[in-house]
Every structure is written in C-alpha cells, then in structure tokens.
Amino acid sequence: MDSIHYHYLVDGEDFARAGEASSSLKSKLKQLGFPPDVIRRCSIAIYEGEINMVIHADGGDIDVDIYPDKIVMVLKDKGPGIPDIDLAMQAGWSTAKEQILSLGFGAGMGLPNMKKSSDEMNVETEIGVGTTVTMTVNVPN
Numbered sequence: 001m002d003s004i005h006y007h008y009l010v011d012g013e014d015f016a017r018a019g020e021a022s023s024s025l026k027s028k029l030k031q032l033g034f035p036p037d038v039i040r041r042c043s044i045a046i047y048e049g050e051i052n053m054v055i056h057a058d059g060g061d062i063d064v065d066i067y068p069d070k071i072v073m074v075l076k077d078k079g080p081g082i083p084d085i086d087l088a089m090q091a092g093w094s095t096a097k098e099q100i101l102s103l104g105f106g107a108g109m110g111l112p113n114m115k116k117s118s119d120e121m122n123v124e125t126e127i128g129v130g131t132t133v134t135m136t137v138n139v140p141n
Contacts, residue, residue: 003067003072004028004032004065004066005064005065005066006024006063006064006066007061007063007064008020008021008024008025008061008062008063008064009061009062010050010053010054010059010060010062011054011059012053012054012057012058012059012060013054014054015054018050018053018054019047019050019051020050021046021047021062022042022043022044022046022047022050023043025042025043025046025064026039026042026043028066029042029071032066034071034139035140038071038137038139038140041117041118042071042073044113044114044117045073045114045117045118045135045137046062046064046073046075046135048110048111048113048114049062049073049075049110049114049133049135050062050075052075052110052111053075053077053079055110056077056079056080057077057078057079057080057130057131058077058078058079060075060076060078060079060130061075061076061077062074062075062076063076067139068139069139069141070119070136070137070138070139071136071137071139072135072136073118073134073136073137074132074133074135075132075133075134076130076131076133077130077132078129078130079130079131080127080128081126081128081129081131082125082131083127085123085125089112089115091112111123111133117135118135118136118137119136119137119138120134120135120136121133121135122134122135
C-alpha cells in the first residue's frame with residue numbers, strides 16, 4: 001500500500017517554532033480530506049511529541065506516513081532516554097526544569113495525551129541514546 005511521507009526536523013532550542021510540524025500535518029490532512037476527529041487526534045499527538053522533544057531531548061526527527069486507513073507518526077530523538085516509562089506515562093509526572101515550567105510547558109501530560117490521542121503507541125527508549133515513539137491513528141471506514 002502506497003503512502004504519502006512527510007519528514008519534519010524539530011529544533012530543540014526553539015520553543016517559538018515548536019508546533020510547526022503539527023500545524024503542517026493538520027493542514028495536509030485537511031487538504032487530503034481526512035475526518036476532523038482524525039485530524040484533531042493526530043495534531044494533538046504530534047504536538048505533544050514535538051514539545052517533549054524540545055523540553056527533554058534537544059529536538060529530533062518526525063516521520064509521518066499517511067495511508068488511506070491510518071496515519072503513522074514516528075518521533076525519534078537522541079535525548080537522555082526515559083528512565084521509567086511507567087512513571088512517565090502517569091499524568092502530571094514531569095522532569096521538566098523550573099525554567100520550562102515557568103513558560104507553561106512540562107506539565108507532565110505529553111506522553112499521556114499522546115497515548116490517549118492515538119490508537120496504538122509504542123515507546124522504545126535507551127538511556128543516553130534516545131527515544132523513539134511510534135503512534136498510529138486509525139481512519140474509520
């Protein structure tokens with residue numbers, strides 16, 4: 001099955017540009033005629049991932065493959081890794097520094113919102129190497 005592929009580079013130093021990939025994907029999905037609920041869920045999932053990449057991992061790469069029946073988003077960084085995924089999946093748990101919290105980011109809802117917005121989510125992480133999050137949003141028939 002053929003897909004449409006998009007690649008986004010997330011700059012880990014630039015909070016002002018965080019969210020550009022999610023905005024771009026949202027526009028593309030609208031142009032392609034995907035249902036509003038699918039667009040909303042993909043936008044939330046990828047935005048939360050972008051913010052996590054900026055806060056915790058000095059940026060990274062996002063690859064999106066759009067199929068007629070699903071959207072697959074792969075977010076990959078070379079950050080510090082996640083020491084305890086179960087803990088990180090708990091709403092409100094965060095390792096964000098005070099400076100990040102004062103900007104209104106890092107409330108500990110990133111991974112929980114990513115999971116809630118996707119039909120499937122897989123997190124692979126290695127301390128000192130980085131994290132890859134793969135999310136799939138299914139498109140209803």
